[in-house]
Amino acid sequence: MSALGKRALHLFLVVFAASSVTFLMVDLLPGDAAYQIAGDTATLEDVQAIREELGLNRSLVLRYMNWLADVARGDLGVSYLTREPVREAIMARLPVTIELMIAAQLIALVLSVPAGIYSGYRPRSCIDRILGSTSFAVMSIPVFVMALVLIYLFALKLGWLPATGYVPLSADPVANIRSMLLPALSIALVEWVPLMRVLRSDMIDTLHEDYILMARSKGLPTHTILFRHALRPSLFTLVTLFGIQVGHLIGGALIVETIFALPGIGRLLIGAIFSRDIIVVQGCILFIAVAYVAVNFLVDISYTLLDPRIRRGGGGWLTAPHIR
Amino acid sequence: MTASKDAVQAPLLRVENLGVLLQNEGRVVRVVDAVSFRLKQGETLGIVGESGCGKTLLCRSLLGLLPGCAAVAPDAKAFFDGKDLFRLSESSLNKVRAAGIAMIFQDPLSSLNPVMTIGRQICEPLVHHLGMTARKARSRAVELLHSVGVSGAEQRVDHYPHQMSGGMRQRVAIAIALSCGPKLLIADEPTTALDVTVQAAILDLLMRVQAGSKTGMILVTHDLRVAATRTHEVAVMYAGRIVERISAGALFTHMRVPYTRALVDAIPKMDRPPHAPLHAIEGRPPGPAGAIYGCAFAPRCDRAIEKCRARTPPMRSDRSGRHWYACWNPIQEPAP
Amino acid sequence: MNPPSEIPPAAGRKSFSEALGESFWLSAIWLVCVIFFAVTADLWPLAEYDHMNWESPAAPPGTEIHAEIPGGGRPVEMKKVSLLGTDTMGRDILARLIFGARTSLAIGLVTPCIGMVIGGLLGMMAGFYRGRTEAVIVAVMDVILAFPGLVFLLAITFILGPGLDHIILALGLLTIPAFTRVARANTLRCARLEFVQSARMLGQSDIGILVQEILPNVIWPMIVYALLVVSYMIVAEGALSFLGLGVPAPTPSWGAMIAEGKEVLDKAPHVSLIPAMVMFLTVLSFNIMGDCLRRAVHPKEEQL
Numbered sequence A: 001m002s003a004l005g006k007r008a009l010h011l012f013l014v015v016f017a018a019s020s021v022t023f024l025m026v027d028l029l030p031g032d033a034a035y036q037i038a039g040d041t042a043t044l045e046d047v048q049a050i051r052e053e054l055g056l057n058r059s060l061v062l063r064y065m066n067w068l069a070d071v072a073r074g075d076l077g078v079s080y081l082t083r084e085p086v087r088e089a090i091m092a093r094l095p096v097t098i099e100l101m102i103a104a105q106l107i108a109l110v111l112s113v114p115a116g117i118y119s120g121y122r123p124r125s126c127i128d129r130i131l132g133s134t135s136f137a138v139m140s141i142p143v144f145v146m147a148l149v150l151i152y153l154f155a156l157k158l159g160w161l162p163a164t165g166y167v168p169l170s171a172d173p174v175a176n177i178r179s180m181l182l183p184a185l186s187i188a189l190v191e192w193v194p195l196m197r198v199l200r201s202d203m204i205d206t207l208h209e210d211y212i213l214m215a216r217s218k219g220l221p222t223h224t225i226l227f228r229h230a231l232r233p234s235l236f237t238l239v240t241l242f243g244i245q246v247g248h249l250i251g252g253a254l255i256v257e258t259i260f261a262l263p264g265i266g267r268l269l270i271g272a273i274f275s276r277d278i279i280v281v282q283g284c285i286l287f288i289a290v291a292y293v294a295v296n297f298l299v300d301i302s303y304t305l306l307d308p309r310i311r312r313g314g315g316g317w318l319t320a321p322h323i324r
Numbered sequence B: 001m002t003a004s005k006d007a008v009q010a011p012l013l014r015v016e017n018l019g020v021l022l023q024n025e026g027r028v029v030r031v032v033d034a035v036s037f038r039l040k041q042g043e044t045l046g047i048v049g050e051s052g053c054g055k056t057l058l059c060r061s062l063l064g065l066l067p068g069c070a071a072v073a074p075d076a077k078a079f080f081d082g083k084d085l086f087r088l089s090e091s092s093l094n095k096v097r098a099a100g101i102a103m104i105f106q107d108p109l110s111s112l113n114p115v116m117t118i119g120r121q122i123c124e125p126l127v128h129h130l131g132m133t134a135r136k137a138r139s140r141a142v143e144l145l146h147s148v149g150v151s152g153a154e155q156r157v158d159h160y161p162h163q164m165s166g167g168m169r170q171r172v173a174i175a176i177a178l179s180c181g182p183k184l185l186i187a188d189e190p191t192t193a194l195d196v197t198v199q200a201a202i203l204d205l206l207m208r209v210q211a212g213s214k215t216g217m218i219l220v221t222h223d224l225r226v227a228a229t230r231t232h233e234v235a236v237m238y239a240g241r242i243v244e245r246i247s248a249g250a251l252f253t254h255m256r257v258p259y260t261r262a263l264v265d266a267i268p269k270m271d272r273p274p275h276a277p278l279h280a281i282e283g284r285p286p287g288p289a290g291a292i293y294g295c296a297f298a299p300r301c302d303r304a305i306e307k308c309r310a311r312t313p314p315m316r317s318d319r320s321g322r323h324w325y326a327c328w329n330p331i332q333e334p335a336p
Numbered sequence C: 001m002n003p004p005s006e007i008p009p010a011a012g013r014k015s016f017s018e019a020l021g022e023s024f025w026l027s028a029i030w031l032v033c034v035i036f037f038a039v040t041a042d043l044w045p046l047a048e049y050d051h052m053n054w055e056s057p058a059a060p061p062g063t064e065i066h067a068e069i070p071g072g073g074r075p076v077e078m079k080k081v082s083l084l085g086t087d088t089m090g091r092d093i094l095a096r097l098i099f100g101a102r103t104s105l106a107i108g109l110v111t112p113c114i115g116m117v118i119g120g121l122l123g124m125m126a127g128f129y130r131g132r133t134e135a136v137i138v139a140v141m142d143v144i145l146a147f148p149g150l151v152f153l154l155a156i157t158f159i160l161g162p163g164l165d166h167i168i169l170a171l172g173l174l175t176i177p178a179f180t181r182v183a184r185a186n187t188l189r190c191a192r193l194e195f196v197q198s199a200r201m202l203g204q205s206d207i208g209i210l211v212q213e214i215l216p217n218v219i220w221p222m223i224v225y226a227l228l229v230v231s232y233m234i235v236a237e238g239a240l241s242f243l244g245l246g247v248p249a250p251t252p253s254w255g256a257m258i259a260e261g262k263e264v265l266d267k268a269p270h271v272s273l274i275p276a277m278v279m280f281l282t283v284l285s286f287n288i289m290g291d292c293l294r295r296a297v298h299p300k301e302e303q304l
Helices: A002-028 A033-038 A044-054 A060-072 A086-121 A126-139 A143-157 A173-207 A210-217 A222-230 A236-260 A265-275 A278-306 B003-008 B055-062 B090-096 B118-130 B134-147 B166-178 B196-213 B224-230 B248-254 B258-265 B306-310 C016-020 C022-039 C093-129 C131-145 C149-160 C164-191 C194-201 C206-242 C254-264 C270-297
Strands: B013-024 B027-039 B044-048 B070-072 B077-080 B101-104 B184-188 B216-221 B233-238 B241-247 C063-069 C076-082
Touching: A002 A060, A002 A278, A002 C131, A002 C149, A033 A044, A086 A126, A086 A173, A086 A222, A086 A236, A086 A265, A086 A278, A126 A173, A126 C270, A143 A173, A143 A236, A143 C206, A143 C254, A143 C270, A173 A222, A173 A236, A210 A222, A210 B101, A222 B118, A236 A265, A236 A278, A236 C149, A236 C206, A265 A278, A265 C149, A278 C149, B013 B055, B027 B055, B027 B241, B044 B055, B044 B224, B055 B070, B055 B077, B055 B184, B055 B216, B101 B166, B118 B134, B118 B166, B134 B166, B166 B196, B184 B196, B196 B216, B196 B224, B216 B224, B224 B248, B233 B248, B233 B258, B241 B248, B241 B258, B248 B258, C022 C093, C022 C270, C093 C131, C093 C164, C093 C206, C093 C254, C093 C270, C131 C164, C149 C164, C149 C206, C164 C206, C194 C206, C206 C254, C206 C270, C254 C270
Parallel strands: B044 B216, B044 B233, B101 B184, B184 B216
Antiparallel strands: B013 B027, B013 B070, B013 B077, B233 B241, C063 C076
């Protein structure tokens, strides 16, 4: 457990550093941040007002302390353009993004787990080869291309699903699922491939274990052996990857929300970047980073649930630049 | 042999001409060849031999548990309960497994699933084969654990394998094997991976279990003394073939195949003077690589004659019909 | 009957190029073509990539387009077949694709170099000096990794503003942690080896050891890894351009082309799907080449 504690402390420090970096964004902007926010048509008074509001006149350290205290209380500031508190803005859009990410990852799991189990159970079989080569090709399709292809096929040509728009789950569950299906699928179809690949290779290793032989000698049917005996010990890399993929999912959500016009955090962030609403940008980025680190910490904890033997220290931190 | 006679004293297991083919880098090699034996109810057959002689593959082939690169030769037969094991569908083979033939593996550290409680692992076949309810299976699991000498069985059922010692785990593995009341138990070197101190206890347990329930048993071991004391009949394997089948009591005194004698001679003995050299067998057993002409042991055999290198010796029996050996130049039977 | 066949083909006897497989060479051919056209873009009789022709927007491939060729005195009207059609503003897609390849390749090839130089240096220092140096470097990398890739990119481009050089810088920064990791793992591995130890005994300076003994062992795994990063970078630039935060117009970029076509996906899918296809093939080729090389060279990447 102390390993976990150490990890928690480490992650806390990382979050702290990351938040500081986020804070510094205002000062890293070339030129005067107040001018940037005010825009081209602003008067000198406007700029002065913004300065006052953001406290840009005060020293960096003082501002930082204030900001940190605010953030710790959950106050991420107020959008300069819409006057909406950033926290409210994020919370209002969070359900959409979370639904999108969960739906995407669920679809990815539904695709990758059976495929990975089968490929691992029958490696080098015809289906395994087909899965192997198509998955390699699919992995090379960027999310935004996947989204466009899906829109073209299912929304424009076949007309089965809407191309844009969002219906809240509470308003109409069916319409909600219809509006979420293509966006989630765009992300999932790209993300399921690595999941399948790691599950396949872990499955192959597990199926060579003695306890699988033992399970077979008990006369258990194949599906019991695969799902009950082999699957759980084969999930470690998959779970690690799952955590890493949260990063991809966030990136994917940013893009997909833009394409499908879903009112999620991604669109909030992108919109704020375009209107140079720096407080919103700052708040979104901080929120995403903290959530991301937290999810990866949860993934670390989940190892202990998977395997009673180990308290694996370390675990899956990122290994690749992960933009999709 | 007539059909009626067969029915009267039908052996529990009758293996005929068993061969196992192994595919290795595009070549097919016979790693087990021409193995035939019978096993009666309540009897124990010991299989001894050096590592790599095909003992494990022989056992696994009976349960259809060969690795993907291996296969049973097409002309092999193994009758168990009136059915040829090699011609059963996977689903009927699944019925034979556990309920008919159960297997105990060499390494209890790796043969139990690390992420399942031992209770679940014992209950699984009970629920699946005997149709027990979960609750009934659990109480049966406790009974089974108790019967194999696991203390505190009520608590142990909820433990994971890593919380137990090697000896305890092998007891659990035996409990799993016994769960459905098998007629035949195949124990593949059940004590090799264990501490010397617990080896005897595990073997005692196996003897006790077998005596109590009249199961037949195949006990694979590389320890000749275990084979001689714990079994009824011993089959000595060399390079995939059985070279001698002899009743356990006569193993040390009446062996006729030079290889068996070499194995016997290689056992360190207490009554020897200290520092007397051990009789290691010269050379190494042939790998499964090349085709073998003649007797596989001939290159290492001090009794080898010309014929040994030319033709593989067939199995033949002595006058009693109970002692079988495959040797062109057998050791002479000692005068009675 | 045929004893020779009994001898299995020795794995080592396969030549290097055989081990790579034909998919490797197909990918290589595609990439060579892309690079060739990108480099020689100016020499081809292409339409101007930023010439808007409002008479024929989103024309399908093979349409005859009226083009004004600026002649000596007055513009000469002539007809020209647009091979891949035009985009929503009537610009020639083929020309934009080829000039866009310049953007994509510049980003794809330069960014891993930034990551390789900085990340490699940091990783080697971390692996060689250990201790506090390593702790600081790893901590900094963890902070970068606390941001999901695309979010990190957005933050940097938000701060720096649009522009090809800024995007290259941002993407380069993004790749540093991964290269640091690869370099550190390989440095750790070979710093333990005998020849490094003996170089130390002989009193060689740290820099000497790093450059002469460790660098040659670290550089190859990094180059193989860089090939995999190239495709990531092309996709990342595409994503940025797609979001409208990439290379500013009128410089053509594949991602921006795909995004532009989105509006007319219904009536003229080729505007979007042709550049999408080209991007897919290029990314796939880099992936295949990287994967084949990794398998052929076989550097066991240590997980640390």
